[in-house]
Amino acid sequence: MTDETVQAPLGGVITKVERQARAKQRYNVYLDDVFAFSVHEDLMVKYRLLKGTMIEPEEYGRILTEEERHRAYLSAIRLLSSRLRSEYEIRERLKQKEFEPEVIGHVTTRLRTEGYLDDALFAEMLTKQRSESQKKGRHWIKQELQQKGIPKEHISAALEQVNEDDETEAAYQLASKRYRKSWEEDPLKARRKLAGFLQRRGYSGSVVSRVMARMPHSKGNEDWHESSEENDFD
Known part of the structure; x- marks a missing residue:
């Protein structure tokens, strides 16, 4: 059986240059009337790939x-x-x-x-976004940065911008929004659920304890704070 496949040349004279139909910034280049390669227009200009040019x-x-x-x-x-x-x-x-x-x-x-x-900047911005907008704790953020391959030194530096007071306030706002109704109905039951929820969000035991201490122990009026979530890194 005869092999009719034409082998692309490794050099020669450009005999034809044509723009691709579906990719307007790419061109097909033919050497000695045989298709040789396709190339972006930036390289077309750089190497002056014009008809008649010799390619060694x-x-x-x-x-x-x-x-x-x-x-x-x-x-x-x-x-x-x-x-x-x-x-x-x-x-x-x-x-x-x-x-x-x-x-x-x-x-x-x-x-x-x-x-x-810039992994250092990436870690800093993700940490700020996760902690402030999404109300995620340090443990969650650290794990996510590790999964994204951020070096340890950048993770440590990024997490230094999050202090426990800010975490506690963020966790309290989140708890207030999520458990407001259930807390008004049954504070004891809501208290048990809330502790696990905050831990799953990556908050440390000390932060969870501080939030729990701020929550009402019985039914009654409370100033509930609203919070919002945004996601710029997914």
């Missing part, structure tokens, strides 16, 4: 390497445009897209240099 094998290799890096970079930028991400998250997503380790390393280094990846 060495340059051909450089173009393909840079194209792969550029593709991975744009993929990472798209991920970062939706929300902040840790370096670990970006590495894992690029790995899922089957980029090579060398490419992933190059891209993450570039993103750090350009300020798009």
Whole structure:
């Protein structure tokens, strides 16, 4: 059986350049009338990939390497445009897209240099958002930062911005909102549920104890504080 597959050349003269129909910023490049590779328009300009240009094998290799890096970079930028991400998250997503380790390393280094990846800042902002807007405790936040691959030193620095008084107030607001009705109906039953709920939210035993001490022990009027939740990191 004859193999009719045409082998892409490793160099030659550009005989045709055509824009892709579905990706307007990408072009197909033909060497000696055979499709050789597709490339983003940024690299088209950089390497002056015009019809009639001679591409040597060495340059051909450089173009393909840079194209792969550029593709991975744009993929990472798209991920970062939706929300902040840790370096670990970006590495894992690029790995899922089957980029090579060398490419992933190059891209993450570039993103750090350009300020798009900053695990210290990421940890600080996530901690602030989780503790203030979502009323999550230090234990919850620490576990989430660990899952996102944040280095220990950045986790410790980020958690230092959360003090126990702020945690207690946040936990109290959350408890007031969630258990207001049940507390007015049966304080004893609500007290048992509340302790477990706050622990599951990541609050320490000392914070839970302080909140419980502020809650009414019997039916009666109480100044209940409202709270809201937002999520910018999911």
